[in-house]
Every structure is written in C-alpha cells, then in structure tokens.
Amino acid sequence: MNGPAGGPVLVRINQHLDQLRRSERKVADVVLANPRGVVQMTLAELAEAAGVSQPTIVRFANAIGCDGFHDFRIQLAQSVALGVPATQSVIEAQDDTATTVGKIFDFSITSLDHVRRHLDLDAIGRAVDTLASCSNIVFIGLGASGIVAMDAEQKFPLFGVPCSAQIDTHQQFLAASTSRPDTAFVAISNTGRTVSILDTVRVARERGATVIGITGGPSPLAELSNIAILVESLDNTDVYTPTISRLAQLVVVDILATMVLLRREESALEDIRTMKTRLSRMRSGMPRA
C-alpha cells in the first residue's frame, strides 16, 4: 500500500539498531526520542541535533532501507501520521489525559494499518464467495470475539440470508450439530486455540458446513478451517494495553458484509436504502411519517 518493504520506519529503525555504526546510532536515538520534531528538520538541522556530519545522516537513511534523506523524511512523516505502535511504547500511570488518549488511538490505528498490510486478500475473496452462495450463516465467538460475532449478526440485512450469532458454548455446539452443507460457519477466536471452539468447529465440518476461521495468526483453528482469515493484530502483552484485536476483526467483518452485498442485485440495495430511511424515522419516534 505505502512505505516500501517492512512496515513503518520507526519499527524498522528499532530492528536495525544493532547493525548501525556508532554515529548512526546517535542519529537513531534523536529520531526515536522525538520523531514528530525530526519530521520538520532539514538534513543539516538533524546533523546538528545528533552531533554528527551531514553524510552520516544520509548513510543512516540508507542503512534503514530508505532511498536517501528525502525518502527517509517522507516515510518518517507517514509513520508519525499513523502514530507510535504499541510495540514501541507503553501506557504509564503518570501520563496525562492527552498522552494516554493519544497512545490508545495510536495503538488502534497502527494496529489497523498493520492488518491492512498483512490481510490475505485471496482468503477474503474465497470467504465472500462462500458467504454469498450459502443459505444460512452461523457466527460463533467467546468473550471479545463474541462481541464481534454479535456485530456480524446485526449485519444480516447485508448478507441477505438468515444469520445467527452464538456466544455460549452449548448453543455453539448445538448450532454446529444442526448445520448443513449449505451452512457457512464463521468461527472467531483471536488465539485460535480455545478448545471448545475447536471442538465445535470439528462438528460443523463433519456436518459438511464450510468453516471460515477468523483468528489472530497461525493456529489450530486456522488449520481446521476451510478458509482461514488471519488478522494479525500487534497486541502487546502490557496490562494497560486494551484488547485491540477486536477492532481489526470488526473491520474484517465489515469488509465481508460489504463485499457480499456488492454481489447482490440492485433490488437488494434498494431494500437497504428503504430500511435505513425507515430506521431513522423510528428512532425519532414518528412511525410511517
């Protein structure tokens, strides 16, 4: 999409830290300490700030995979626009409101950006094929993933076939046991290792349903699924860091629903428009106005 090989520059700098010469390292420290400020600097100013010569700056830029200082500055600007990823920063008790709010937005946005770059488009395409041709859809998930499942269920007008979300282990098992070959069975689990989900998915497969697994990375669930959608979410393990994986999963569900809708005929779209209009009337409390 943008920013050539290997993600945001700030991340790449950290990756290459130990391969840098000593004076280049000084440059890296300055950049990491105040990325936003460095974006505004000229080559000479950055050299001054880092206490090195100008060519060193250029060599630094090349070392971290940029094509000269120009390219470096642009990539740094893009990295800064997205924010500092959770893997590079931690929420601390002494942060003020603005800082905390900024960090959490940064985490959320960089996480979505990461998924945007790593999403398997082919898997999405196959999932859409399945969802568009099945005759009913079951979503399952527990905890935070259960929220995603319920959100998906709410989008049934877009999918155009009966949808149900099960967020209880027993109900999930029941739904799997009654699924059919024309059922699309969407299992959502960030870890992809929750045993009850795995058991349920096995049953669904035995029944001949097509299983779409939405999960955070390579995992047993991914193995068990007919179609595995990996949503790598950059969650770090810090206590304060909120569970960001949901966000990306919700976006993926949005994508699936939207693309299925795109497959349907114009008449379906008209229905949706009518529905939206009526819904807004109902909200304001004047039915059939």
Add this chain to the structure above:
Amino acid sequence: MNGPAGGPVLVRINQHLDQLRRSERKVADVVLANPRGVVQMTLAELAEAAGVSQPTIVRFANAIGCDGFHDFRIQLAQSVALGVPATQSVIEAQDDTATTVGKIFDFSITSLDHVRRHLDLDAIGRAVDTLASCSNIVFIGLGASGIVAMDAEQKFPLFGVPCSAQIDTHQQFLAASTSRPDTAFVAISNTGRTVSILDTVRVARERGATVIGITGGPSPLAELSNIAILVESLDNTDVYTPTISRLAQLVVVDILATMVLLRREESALEDIRTMKTRLSRMRSGMPRA
C-alpha cells in the same frame, strides 16, 4: 496532534477547490487523481504532470495552507498514510477485492484519526473522574451502540465496580428506574436522538445518577447528559459504507476503561495480570496448570 490546522491535506484541497485559480486547479486535479504517486514526485515533475510552471505549484501549496512545497509534500504523505477518507471516495460494485478492502480500511482509519483530533479531552477527564468514584455502572445502547455497551460491560475488571449493559428498551428503563446517585449511567447513541434512550436518560437523571452520553455530535442526548462525549465519526450516507461509528466508540470505551484502571492501586493491576494468565490457561483447556 499532527498536520497543522484543519485535518488532512486531501480534505483541505477539496474544501479550497473553488478558491483556487484555474492553473492551481489543474494541480489539485492531478493531486486528487493520484495522491500516492504525487508523494514521490519532485516539484518539477509535478509541474510537468499538471502542465503548469513551477511557481504555480508553490502558490498552490500556499493556497491550501501549507508552508511551501516541502511542507505540502510531507503533509500529503501523512494524509496518504492514513488513507482516503470516506467523504472523498465511494465503494463501487466494479472495484476488485484489493480496492474494496483498501477503501474500507481507509475509511476506518481516517475516521479514527478524525476522532483523535476532535475528542474533547476535558470531557474524557470528567467521565473518568465519575467512573472511578461511582459504585456501579450501567451501559445502555441499541443496535450497533448496543454492541458497544456489551463490549464495555466485558471490561468490568478494569472499571473495578459492578457493570451491566442493557440492550433492550424495557431493561434499560428498569435499570434507569433503579439507579442511584452513586450510579454512573453511560448512554451510547450515535444519533443522540433515539426517543426511548432519551426518555430513559431523563429517568436516570431524576434518580440522581450521573449521566455520561457518548454520541456522534451535538444532539438532545448531549444536552441531557451531565458529561457529553462527542465522537464525530465522518460516517457518510452511502449504502455500502459500513457503520464506522462503532469503531471510534469502542476506542473511546477502551480509553475510559484504561484510564480508570490507571487510577486504581497497584494491587488491582496485579489482579488483572493474574486474571489474564489464568484466562489463557483456561482457553487451552488445562485448568490450574
């Protein structure tokens, strides 16, 4: 946060379109047609591509509020990094998978960026004060906002007091009727105009609860709330455009939960860490390992 006054450059270009001279307009067209390409161009190349002279490019940059071409290029790079906002682009049936996926991520990310810039930090601060000192919390919401309410309820370990989410009109009314002065009553509604929500909130206020309204903009709900958190979400009305407002609302809930946790003592944090460890054990099906 970044990109001086008035949001991303791409948006600003559109806003200033009618104030541009004819040849500057040619530049704007080239930029809007292929923003990603223009980021890589030099001033001379852009002049060539637009069929105008180099100074015209500089004047164009100044016209849209940038300090010279340098600054323009950096701001454009940042704008491109976030993506093209929903207000500037539409999802079309003939788009291929990569395009559709890209657009939906763009919409989501730019929407979060917009909220990041416009969030009222003072309101957040007051909401945190309330949530950290109350003795119980009720979240209410309908439809997509109901999903957000349930997500908030799942975060009760962070809030440290009993939390409940009501997504049914009657239950909401019941919860409001039994609320107390030490209740924090969080009403979530994107429109802020749903009548049943408004009625319920009035009851909660009569009972002396502190009402925190999370809503998409100035609205009756914002008026009725003790603390109004406006989450302006840039939703456009296009049928295909998924409801993005949820995402930003979820992030806001994350922020509230995280900041309340930050207020609590170290022992609370230890509890959370222990809980996370145990949870992951339970998932993999080996209790008390």
Add this chain to the structure above:
DNA sequence: CACGGTCTTGTAAGTTTGCTACAAACTGAA
C-alpha cells in the same frame, strides 16, 4: 469596441538543500 486596471501565470535568477567523492581519523590485529 477600445482601454485601463487587476489578477493570473510563466521566465529567470537566487538561495537553500541534499548528495558524493575523497581524505583524514580511528580501530583492531599481527
């Protein structure tokens, strides 16, 4: 329709900025 003023646009010169070749300094091993 001609004229004058104003606004718009391009030409050309000037200044800053980033890049590269080369030489000096440093480091480590024999």
Add this chain to the structure above:
DNA sequence: TTCAGTTTGTAGCAAACTTACAAGACCGTG
C-alpha cells in the same frame, strides 16, 4: 608499532525549492 580495514568528516557539486519580476489574460468601464 605498524598496517589494513572500517568509520567519519570536509569540501565541492548538482539538484531542488523559492522569490522577484515581467508578460499576458481577463474583466469591467468608458
């Protein structure tokens, strides 16, 4: 201590960006 290899800085150059100025287009008015 000396030598080879690596690292770093100096100096000059080429390119890019900016500014001043003049030519041209546009519009209203006489």
